[in-house]
Amino acid sequence: MAVDDDPNNSNTVVKCICSDKKVVEVDRKTWELFNKMVPKEGFHRIREPVEMYFVRSTAFKKILTYCVRISDGTYSERWMYDELLHSESLIGLFHLVGTADFLNFESLDAFILHYVEDKSEEEISYMVRNEELKSLLKIIKFARFYLKNPDKLFSAVLPLVKKSQEEFSQMIVNKDLPSLIKLIKVAEYIGYENVRKAARNHILSKSSNQLSHEIHSQNLKSLIKIFKVAKAEKLQPLQDMVVQYVDSKSKKELVQMVSTELSCRRFNFLNESEYLRRGTIGSEELFRAIYTFIPDKEVDEGEEEEEDDEEEEEEEDEDTLMNQIPIDEATNQVPIYDGSKRRRKNAKPRLAS
Secondary structure, eight states: SSSSTTTTOOEEEEEEEETSSSSEEEEEEEEEEEHHHGGGGGGGGSSSSEETSSSOOOHHHHHHHHHHHHHHHHHOHIIIIIISTTTTHHHHHHHHHHHHTTOHHHHHHHHHHHHHTSSHHHHHHHHHTTTHHHHHHHHHHHHHHHHHHOHHHHHHHHHHHOOOOOOOOHHTTTHHHHHHHHHHHHHHHHHHHHHHHHHHHHHHSHHHHHHHHTTTOOOOOHHHHHHHHHTTTTTTHHHHHHEEETTTTOOHHHHHHHTTOOOOHHHHHHHHHHGGSSSSHHHHHHHHHHHHOOOOOOTTTOOOOOOOHHHHHHHHHHHHHHTTSSOTTTBBBBOHHHHHHSOOTOOOOOOOO
């Protein structure tokens, strides 16, 4: 079990698998402390290894360190500035805010937001100087929702993304299909039509052979994303290609396509796969393959993930947190933050009673 309430349990650590598929080993004392601070989440009731699907391993370690510092009385603002948040990227800070918000760590949430708002326009410009277009758009989305005073951030970031459709087309000329799909998703979130149209047109400019080749190199998670965006954008040929590719897979191959995912992700595909179920045998096979798969594979702590796989997992947990942010149905955009979401700046770190 995840908690050491079994007298016969001699394990000294709890293994947690994060969204990047990295294993974080947590000693029992720290694990119990963490669960006291987030009792409603019920992580202590989950069998090991515990799947922390919503957070990367780096952010999870920071959360655990924060819990320990509060518990042993060594928490301080200086430590937060110098160690916990120092050298963290802007997108990383927002991801940590999203994780803290997800877990209801009000003090950590408020502190990081204050830390970001205290940054000067020059500091923010330096922090985002090497960010890709997709990350810049995500920063805008997070800032719109979480920051009470986002003016300095917008002054630094918006000039980097205020471009014409033609300029965006030049920026994304070498992007592959999954990258274009991700750009369409985040651009739609924040209402950046020039980015969305540029990415859509670039997909349309690809030949059938190019698209087919790129589709055949994707995992199931990417295929579902591609299909959903293609359906929303009315890209019928792309939809058909994805369906045909899934239809061509045997049950054994479909099982293999989902076997490396976190078990909670695998079962989530039951719902996601509905987008691919169009009355075809292959899609029915997909449904049965995911439903009947029983995980028994150990995750090797020392296993090195491919860089592309890590990026895909980071996308997944960022999407998990971003999906907590509401979209205004009238405008289909993220509402400008009005302060109702902001945590109390003076909230004190405390253990849950």
